Amino acid sequence: MTTRRLVVLLLLLAAGFMVYRLGLDNPPSTAPGGALVDVRLPDLGPEEMHGEAVFKLNCAACHGVNAVGIEGRGPPLVHRIYEPSHHADAAFVLAVRNGVRSHHWRFGDMPPVDGVTPQQVDAIIAYIRALQRANGIL
């Protein structure tokens, strides 16, 4: 490889890196948007309320408060795709522990969520199932 080619290559790499950094410093101005589904809210029992609180802290940033989804961030879990016969409770346990490789949507991958205990995941599942039932997703 000639020196000239090497210089061009290095310049391209540097430019690429700067574009990458710019992307990091200035996230796209299209702020994540609104809910993706309308959700009817049921009365919640104690475990479901606990699940709601844990969900708000750990999941709602992407899946939205009340699991309605957030445009540009993450899918609604109150959705036919996640009915128990298609995504059994184990899918929630695995999603939290291992993350999810994007396959149903175009939001990108879900990273593993640290610091949520198995009991808390159970409570989240109870909460999401209650929301789903109240919205005809059985």
Ligand code: HEC
């Ligand atoms: C950083 C964003 C983000 C966070 C935080 C997040 N998720 Fe996700 N989650 C996603 C995305 C995006 C998908 C959809 C992946 C796809 O395209 O199928 C997803 C998918 C899922 C799925 C479906 C799994 C499957 O097998 O298809 C479940 C269940 C889930 N999330 C539960 C949770 C729970 C519970 C929490 C909180 C403890 C949580 N998520 C936190 C982004 C997130």
